[in-house]
Amino acid sequence: MNNNIIEVRCLSKTFDNKKALKNISLDIAHAGITALLGPSGSGKSTLLRHLSGLALSDKKDGTEIRVMGELVQARGRAASGVRCCRARAGYIFQQFNLVNRLSVLTNVLIGALGSTARWRTLTGRFTAEQRRQAMQALERVGMAAFAGQRVSTLSGGQQQRVAIARSLMQQARIIFADEPIASLDPESARTVMELLRDINEREGIPVVVTLHQVDYALKYCQQLVALREGEIFYQGAADAITSEALTALYARSRPLSSVAGAADAGSRASALSFVTGSIQGQPS
Numbered sequence: 001m002n003n004n005i006i007e008v009r010c011l012s013k014t015f016d017n018k019k020a021l022k023n024i025s026l027d028i029a030h031a032g033i034t035a036l037l038g039p040s041g042s043g044k045s046t047l048l049r050h051l052s053g054l055a056l057s058d059k060k061d062g063t064e065i066r067v068m069g070e071l072v073q074a075r076g077r078a079a080s081g082v083r084c085c086r087a088r089a090g091y092i093f094q095q096f097n098l099v100n101r102l103s104v105l106t107n108v109l110i111g112a113l114g115s116t117a118r119w120r121t122l123t124g125r126f127t128a129e130q131r132r133q134a135m136q137a138l139e140r141v142g143m144a145a146f147a148g149q150r151v152s153t154l155s156g157g158q159q160q161r162v163a164i165a166r167s168l169m170q171q172a173r174i175i176f177a178d179e180p181i182a183s184l185d186p187e188s189a190r191t192v193m194e195l196l197r198d199i200n201e202r203e204g205i206p207v208v209v210t211l212h213q214v215d216y217a218l219k220y221c222q223q224l225v226a227l228r229e230g231e232i233f234y235q236g237a238a239d240a241i242t243s244e245a246l247t248a249l250y251a252r253s254r255p256l257s258s259v260a261g262a263a264d265a266g267s268r269a270s271a272l273s274f275v276t277g278s279i280q281g282q283p284s
């Protein structure tokens with residue numbers, strides 16, 4: 001048994017005539033937080049949706065995706081155990097995917113539905129133990145004081161913290177986060193990334209996150225998978241990506257060759273400011 005949280009073999013995805021992912025193979029080891037990076041349209045969200053079983057690949061022999069050792073899909077078909085895989089994965093999206101008209105506590109309790117008897121689900125009843133666990137999860141993310149409040153009254157950063165509490169309630173074995181900080185102010189973005197890091201370190205839950213902000217990726221993530229035009233451009237340690245690779249990743253036209261190698265802190269910092277020049281509120 002290996003130590004990979006993600007194993008992808010020969011993954012291609014075509015939308016109409018557009019190839020969004022081009023024969024990607026990838027292993028991600030269980031080590032900290034992994035960022036999916038790349039310019040807009042490079043395929044980050046499409047890859048994440050395939051990993052989480054929310055999208056099916058092109059039907060092609062040899063295509064296979066495993067998460068935490070479990071088969072999610074093969075040859076463009078969902079694996080028989082995919083519901084179970086989905087139930088054990090936490091999802092955090094840019095648009096908060098919470099039920100606005102329900103309370104914070106109920107939204108967290110929804111995370112327990114996978115392990116709740118069907119009759120209880122239908123009658124909307126949760127056990128006292130589940131309520132205790134949900135409150136504990138809210139305390140963990142610093143949102144216990146908001147338990148009775150409707151989600152629609154919360155800020156974006158607070159909603160992301162509730163989504164993280166729901167993943168904890170769900171006893172997620174892995175968390176997939178798709179641009180979780182894209183709509184947040186810098187302070188809230190930092191809080192959310194710090195919370196993900198804390199959960200990753202203390203609960204040992206691996207996190208795979210798509211990010212637009214390279215500086216956040218370098219600060220909070222240990223591993224990078226960079227995509228460009230549907231192909232893997234760089235995969236490796238966050239602290240080993242070079243300034244040249246970062247610059248080439250976001251260059252408008254395709255570079256002559258992919259560059260990766262040992263990092264040079266000085267030139268990396270200048271490349272970083274080039275790459276993130278238009279982004280406000282970098283992490284401090």
Ligand SMILES: Nc1ncnc2c1ncn2[C@@H]1O[C@H](COP(=O)(O)OP(=O)(O)OP(=O)(O)O)[C@@H](O)[C@H]1O
Pocket residue numbers: 015016018019020038039040041042043044045046047212
């Ligand atoms: N449902 C869809 N139907 C048609 N084309 C799609 C669909 N989803 C994604 N695409 C296309 O696939 C390519 C990759 O899109 P994807 O959203 O994965 O990129 P991304 O790197 O996440 O971009 P962004 O950073 O802007 O969110 C794009 O060209 C996009 O237009």
